[in-house]
Amino acid sequence: MNTRILLAALATAFPFSAHAQVSIAAAHGPNWIAIGMFLLIVAVTLVITYRSSGRTKSKADFYTAGHEITPMQNGLAIAGDFLSAAAFLGISALIYATGFDGLIYAIGFLTGWPIVLFLMSERLRNLGSYTFADAASFRLDRTSVRLVAATGSLVVVLFYLIAQMIGAGKVIQLLFGVNYFFAVAGVGLLMITYVAVGGMQATTWVQITKALLLLGGGTLMALVILWRFDFSLGRIFLEASQVHPKGAAILAPGGLFAEPVSAISLGLALVFGTAGLPHILMRFFTVKDSAGARKSVFYATTCVAYFCLLIPLFGFAAVVILMPDASFFNVGANGQFNKITDLIGGPNMAAVHLAGALGGPILLGFISAVAFATILAVVAGLTLAGASAVSHDLYGQVIARGKAPEGREVRVAKLAAIGIGIVAVWLAYAFENQNVAFMAGLALSVAASCNFPVLAMAIFWRGTTTRGAVVGGLMGLISSILLVVLSKTVWVAVFHFSAPLFPYDNPALFSMPLAFLAIWLGSISDKTARATAERCAFDAQFVQSETGIRSLEVLAGAAT
Amino acid sequence: MPPLSSEETNRILASPSFRELAAARSRLRWGLSIVTLLMFFGFIGLISGASAMLGASMAGGTIPLGMAAALGMIALVVILTGYYVRRSNTYFDGLMHIVQREARQ
Numbered sequence: 001m002n003t004r005i006l007l008a009a010l011a012t013a014f015p016f017s018a019h020a021q022v023s024i025a026a027a028h029g030p031n032w033i034a035i036g037m038f039l040l041i042v043a044v045t046l047v048i049t050y051r052s053s054g055r056t057k058s059k060a061d062f063y064t065a066g067h068e069i070t071p072m073q074n075g076l077a078i079a080g081d082f083l084s085a086a087a088f089l090g091i092s093a094l095i096y097a098t099g100f101d102g103l104i105y106a107i108g109f110l111t112g113w114p115i116v117l118f119l120m121s122e123r124l125r126n127l128g129s130y131t132f133a134d135a136a137s138f139r140l141d142r143t144s145v146r147l148v149a150a151t152g153s154l155v156v157v158l159f160y161l162i163a164q165m166i167g168a169g170k171v172i173q174l175l176f177g178v179n180y181f182f183a184v185a186g187v188g189l190l191m192i193t194y195v196a197v198g199g200m201q202a203t204t205w206v207q208i209t210k211a212l213l214l215l216g217g218g219t220l221m222a223l224v225i226l227w228r229f230d231f232s233l234g235r236i237f238l239e240a241s242q243v244h245p246k247g248a249a250i251l252a253p254g255g256l257f258a259e260p261v262s263a264i265s266l267g268l269a270l271v272f273g274t275a276g277l278p279h280i281l282m283r284f285f286t287v288k289d290s291a292g293a294r295k296s297v298f299y300a301t302t303c304v305a306y307f308c309l310l311i312p313l314f315g316f317a318a319v320v321i322l323m324p325d326a327s328f329f330n331v332g333a334n335g336q337f338n339k340i341t342d343l344i345g346g347p348n349m350a351a352v353h354l355a356g357a358l359g360g361p362i363l364l365g366f367i368s369a370v371a372f373a374t375i376l377a378v379v380a381g382l383t384l385a386g387a388s389a390v391s392h393d394l395y396g397q398v399i400a401r402g403k404a405p406e407g408r409e410v411r412v413a414k415l416a417a418i419g420i421g422i423v424a425v426w427l428a429y430a431f432e433n434q435n436v437a438f439m440a441g442l443a444l445s446v447a448a449s450c451n452f453p454v455l456a457m458a459i460f461w462r463g464t465t466t467r468g469a470v471v472g473g474l475m476g477l478i479s480s481i482l483l484v485v486l487s488k489t490v491w492v493a494v495f496h497f498s499a500p501l502f503p504y505d506n507p508a509l510f511s512m513p514l515a516f517l518a519i520w521l522g523s524i525s526d527k528t529a530r531a532t533a534e535r536c537a538f539d540a541q542f543v544q545s546e547t548g549i550r551s552l553e554v555l556a557g558a559a560t
Numbered sequence: 561m562p563p564l565s566s567e568e569t570n571r572i573l574a575s576p577s578f579r580e581l582a583a584a585r586s587r588l589r590w591g592l593s594i595v596t597l598l599m600f601f602g603f604i605g606l607i608s609g610a611s612a613m614l615g616a617s618m619a620g621g622t623i624p625l626g627m628a629a630a631l632g633m634i635a636l637v638v639i640l641t642g643y644y645v646r647r648s649n650t651y652f653d654g655l656m657h658i659v660q661r662e663a664r665q
Binding site for chain 2: 100103104107108110111113114115117118119122138139233234237251252253257258259260263264267271291294295297298301302305308309312537539540541542543544546547548549550
């Protein structure tokens, strides 16, 4: 059960029990502040999109905002991209339900960032222009390696997007009392508009707006909590352990990470999955150079770390303030209620209820609107990454072999954004009542087992050849999907078999080494002339990845 | 954009500044990565091995040991990334500019 909660938290699709569907709006009456803030956010983001619309003509504009985003802006946008509703509502709900275990989860998320900085950001920026597949296929065969990288990207983006959309639909339904289909379609329409009309420029500013709202709203809530508890953390922990059904056990690690194989496997997916998420990697191309990429990771890490400090406050304070008060729960006929699952709207609403309890309708409305903005920014980033994989990698490089006119490629990107948006809305609607807890976990596992190994081996190991990268990438992709399907979250929860064929919830501990092994074996056994040429080309790639010097620049420099 | 020609590549590879840049950054990159991973997976190991200890309060306080360790991890992540960025800004960027200048000559 614990692992189910965990994966569900990732997807914001906390298992909603049937009678937990009463919306916050129904419980508290329509919150005009929430609706006003919500309309304001929509208006602001549409103005941003309108103002960005003139700047989506060239490929560089559309994919990377002309490489003109500053490191500080990009850092905030990365944090905005990364801190999903799953992080804000899901992890605070996890801490509300399990205590300390939720915090470990937050740390796993955060630990991916130093790895992204040390291994990925600078080399990626120096080698690529628009998507991470640029860097992965720098000295390898453009067509086949790109095909694998783009497939990995699309699988990650689609599963992540559907999980987020379903979570978004439920959260908006709960917050504002609107019909699920309208909630999902509305989010879909907005994200398509941002991406298709405003490209990376609009997406970035939506993410920055959201990051500022989330960090500001979170800080405000944290201050109110601390003030209420006389700035004593010890008092919060003590009182929480007195009212939580699990008692003092919430202050110590519980069952979530008790089993070492599952714990390490989940840890690997969290840490290396971050380093393989296409929408995150794409953000490094929005800055001018590798120094900008590096600085933006530092700003992003600081924002995410700061938020990791706030989330436990929300979770533990929600325990203290909500659990003793029956008015926050769906109370059964006999006056009994479960302090975790019977919370109105489900445990995911813990932070939202807490805002209402601390600051009345004003703070409730504000935090609801922040949650809404959080959802918008994440889905927009995912849609843009998916559209780029289709237009730049599949259409521009694989189908048109790099010879597509720039205007046409941008048009393809915009159409792809519309297509991906429609597919995501349709699937989110179709899967509304399915158990989709596996989707976000699957996305992270594929990112860690396909995207990350291919990219890391292509940029760090001289021996990597096209054959190795293709075989290894496919191995990681197929094995991670297969193991997730055979695990409890799909085999039992979706297909209703009695026992899973793969005993662990997360495949990364197995699928990641398999991918690396296949890349290695596929490469060393490759004796073709092309493989030799690719190994020779490593030197040029190495120099460019370390210095950012590109041939034309050298010639231009010599000419002046 | 075409990759560097082999002539350009070999010239840069032979440059002492480039060698110093690549070697020092590689040490820092892999060193810090290993520290980060050891820290995180060590923490997870501690959790599955000695969870009772982490629930105990620190001497004279009400904050559990595990909670303090978790906050310490969050701080360390920021410190590690901050250190890498600082070292890059103050040392590697300078070397890189030398290499770039040399390449244009």
